[in-house]
Each structure stands twice: as C-alpha cells, then as structure tokens.
Amino acid sequence: MAAPELKFDDAYWERLAEEYKDRMRENPRSYVYVPLADALVYLGRINEAIEALSWGLTHLPESRAAKIMLAELLYDIGDVTGARLLLEDVVARWPDLLEAASLLCRIYETEGNIETAGMLAESLLDYYPNSSSVKEMVEYYARQSPSRAPEPPERAPAPVNMENKLKKDGELSALETILENIDHLKVEKDNVDG
Secondary structure, three states: OOOOOOOOOHHHHHHHHHHHHHHHHHOOOOOOHHHHHHHHHHOOOHHHHHHHHHHHHHHOOOOHHHHHHHHHHHHHOOOHHHHHHHHHHHHHHOOOOHHHHHHHHHHHHHOOOHHHHHHHHHHHOOOOOOOHHHHHHHHHHHHHOOOOOOOOOOOOOOOOOHHHHHHHHOHHHHHHHHHHHHHHHHHHHHHHHO
C-alpha cells in the first residue's frame, strides 16, 4: 500500500515560518534561513523569501543551497542579471553542481549567449559522462549555436521520379524505385543524425 500524500495548508506553513524566524533570532548564524525561505515560497511570499536568503547569505556566505535558491527566485521574478551573477560564482567554485549550471545555461540562452551555454553544458560531461539529460543539453546547445552546428551533410542523389519509371519498366521498376527512395531517405537521416 502506497503512503498517503501529505498535504499541508497555509496555516502549517505560517507556523513553520514563524518557528524558523524564532530560531534565526536565537542564532543568526544558523542555516535555518534556507528552510524559512522555502516555507515563504510555499506561502507565495517570494519577496520575503528573497529577503531571508539575502540576509542569511550576509551571515553565512558559503551556502551553495541558499545561493542557488536565491538565483532561482531572482530568475523567476525577472532579475536575470542578479541570478546570473550568483550562479557564475557558484559554478566557478563548484562546477559539478548540475542544478546551478543548468539554470546558468538557460540564463545564457536568454541573454543570447548560446556558445557560452554550450561550453558550460559540455563541461558538465566531465562530472556526468553517463547522464542522458546532460548529453541532451549539450546536443540542444550544439544545435542552437550556428558556429557549433555540424557541417551540412553531403547531398544524396535526388530521388528517382517514380511516375516515369512506372511508365518505362512496369511493376518491377516501381518496386526498385520505392527501394531507392527508401535508401535515399536512410542516407539523409543518417547524415542528419550523424
């Protein structure tokens, strides 16, 4: 039997936020500001969550989780520059943090800096060489970047005009033409995929 899904109402999150605020008053150097911000997000109080994270980072500036959460919130409210600056610091110090690097790639893409996004995505392969999502991200940015796009495939021979073939050689020629067209499509697909 599956565990029941827990649902918490706003009153629960309000009590939790107040408890975290009390703990912060008791010990300003506690990392409780991160779960406080999380509770405030659940309540839809994004600006207060941003304030809590910003305040916490002034006391404990090494919190990767706080920086990533703050960057996500800034990105969500449209402060792309603020989010980028935070994430560039995080990724420079901890280049294996997939969540931070992925959001930074999206920001670079938003800013039109596809090549930088692609290079950052490729760097993640050093840490996640078997990750299908990282490989997809690398391929996505490679397709988006004009200078990094693969060379166009060689042109395959033009497909044979089936109507003329039918008139000349009958059914056998028509079947051969169909096979030639299938081969032509396979060559094109292989060139595009390769």
